[in-house]
Amino acid sequence: MSTTLTQSRYMCTCIILGNLLNIAYGINPGFSVLDECDVELPGDDELWEATTPSQWESLIDNKSRPPLVSLGKAASMFFTDSDRIETLPRGGWSWSAFATSAVIHQVAIAVWYLTQGQQACNNVTQDARERSRPESTRIEAALSQCRELLIRRSGGNDKAWNEEDSPLLFNACAILRVSYGRAFMTVRFLDRSLLIKDNPQDKLAILQRYHAASQKRGQLITLAVNRALEGFAIPIRAGIFLIQKTAAFKWSVEHALAAWDAALLVTKWVHAIETLHESGRIIAPEEKQVVQNVRHLLNEVDTEHARGHSLAAALARVWANLYDDTWVWGGASAGSNTFHI
Numbered sequence: 058m059s060t061t062l063t064q065s066r067y068m069c070t071c072i073i074l075g076n077l078l079n080i081a082y083g084i085n086p087g088f089s090v091l092d093e094c095d096v097e098l099p100g101d102d103e104l105w106e107a108t109t110p111s112q113w114e115s116l117i118d119n120k121s122r123p124p125l126v127s128l129g130k131a132a133s134m135f136f137t138d139s140d141r142i143e144t145l146p147r148g149g150w151s152w153s154a155f156a157t158s159a160v161i162h163q164v165a166i167a168v169w170y171l172t173q174g175q176q177a178c179n180n181v182t183q184d185a186r187e188r189s190r191p192e193s194t195r196i197e198a199a200l201s202q203c204r205e206l207l208i209r210r211s212g213g214n215d216k217a218w219n220e221e222d223s224p225l226l227f228n229a230c231a232i233l234r235v236s237y238g239r240a241f242m243t244v245r246f247l248d249r250s251l252l253i254k255d256n257p258q259d260k261l262a263i264l265q266r267y268h269a270a271s272q273k274r275g276q277l278i279t280l281a282v283n284r285a286l287e288g289f290a291i292p293i294r295a296g297i298f299l300i301q302k303t304a305a306f307k308w309s310v311e312h313a314l315a316a317w318d319a320a321l322l323v324t325k326w327v328h329a330i331e332t333l334h335e336s337g338r339i340i341a342p343e344e345k346q347v348v349q350n351v352r353h354l355l356n357e358v359d360t361e362h363a364r365g366h367s368l369a370a371a372l373a374r375v376w377a378n379l380y381d382d383t384w385v386w387g388g389a390s391a392g393s394n395t396f397h398i
Contacts, residue, residue, distance in 0.1 A: 061097060062104060068096045069128060069159035076162045079169060080235055080314045083249030086166045095127050098156045105155075131156075132163040135199040154225040157210065161229040164203055165236040168196055172239055193277055196240045203233055224309065231315035234288050237281040238322045247321060267321070272329035279343050282326045285319035286350060288312075289372075292379060293357050301379050313380070320376040327351060328369035 068088075075086040099105065104116055131152070152160065175192055211226050248263045292300035330348055334340055340348075351368060358375055 062099060065097045065128075066099045066105065066155070069099060069155070072128070072166070073159060073162045076165050076232070077311065077314055079166070080318050081249065081252055083247075086169065088166075095129055098126055098128055098131055098159070099153060100156075102153045102155055128159060128163055131160045132167055135164055135202045136167070136195065157207075158225040158229045158232075161203055161207070161232050161236075164199065165232050165239065168200070168236045168240050171196060193241065197277060197280070200233065200236055200240065203236075204230075207233065228309045228311040231288060231309075231312045234284050235315050235318050237284040238318060241275075241277040241281040242322050242326075268325055268328060272326060274329075274341070274344070276343065278326070279341070279347060282323055283347050283350070285323050286347065286354075288316055288319050289323070289376065290354055293354050297358055297375075297379070316376070316379065320373065323351075324369045324373045324376075327372060328367070331368055 072086075072088055075084075075088055078084045079086055101116070107116060171192060207226055207230050211230075247267045251260055251263045254260050254263070327348065330340060330344055348368070351372060355368075355371055355375065
């Protein structure tokens with residue numbers, strides 16, 4: 058087996074792990090977006106799964122190799138002329154499922170660096186006008202291209218996967234939803250040591266500070282909430298009780314972390330919109346539509362939840378139930394405790 062293939066898959070795996078640690082614990086990604094990402098994208102998964110040297114050589118001889126491209130270059134394609142969907146990277150159609158997943162993780166890391174830089178350059182400003190700056194528009198266009206690529210690669214479906222499709226593309230959709238939150242929500246207010254705190258009072262204090270922080274509003278923020286909510290809709294429409302019992306056997310840890318991240322963003326936003334509505338403030342039509350979508354999803358699960366006094370609390374309780382029966386990943390039970398608090 059090619060040493061280059063082994064090295065590239067190893068580096069891609071390290072980058073994926075670094076992004077997951079960032080989602081869960083807020084740890085800075087461990088690799089530079091420049092030098093360390095100058096690694097060739099892994100080839101077909103069939104090459105990696107070859108069991109003998111002769112089988113690997115036969116596959117090499119019978120397959121036409123696409124032009125070589127590095128992981129960093131592949132990710133940067135989405136930020137180039139990304140105002141038109143038609144400019145989707147042509148090479149993206151020939152990337153393996155693992156390579157595509159790695160690229161989406163790398164885009165998520167690039168978005169993290171971009172948003173961190175924006176906040177630093179603007180002295181972590183609270184000015185709402187910063188959300189309409191050209192950088193935000195550029196990021197949104199790049200993420201839209203990533204989403205379009207994944208939908209097309211999945212046969213027009215980004216909501217679920219079947220046994221014939223690769224779950225890696227399904228996993229990449231979850232990571233893409235995290236990227237929307239990173240790009241447009243005020244995630245810096247959340248202390249992500251939350252998952253490793255043992256004292257419930259410490260966790261409660263972190264959550265109280267997070268929900269007490271001012272929630273910004275705008276079209277891009279509403280878009281990020283809507284994308285995050287798509288992840289909540291998947292288990293409901295697939296059968297929430299079935300997914301609650303079986304997700305750990307078929308789904309990746311990426312979904313557990315992405316759903317936890319999404320739940321924190323969506324519940325905070327819904328709570329803010331509820332509070333504004335109760336005080337008689339004007340709610341934008343697109344915000345009303347997202348709130349209506351939340352009510353509709355809760356109605357599909359249990360009408361009793363939908364009649365609760367707080368829509369955000371009802372959403373948190375239902376989301377927590379998805380984690381209660383998942384013990385394969387240690388972070389799942391910690392995530393569940395977050396919502397029950």
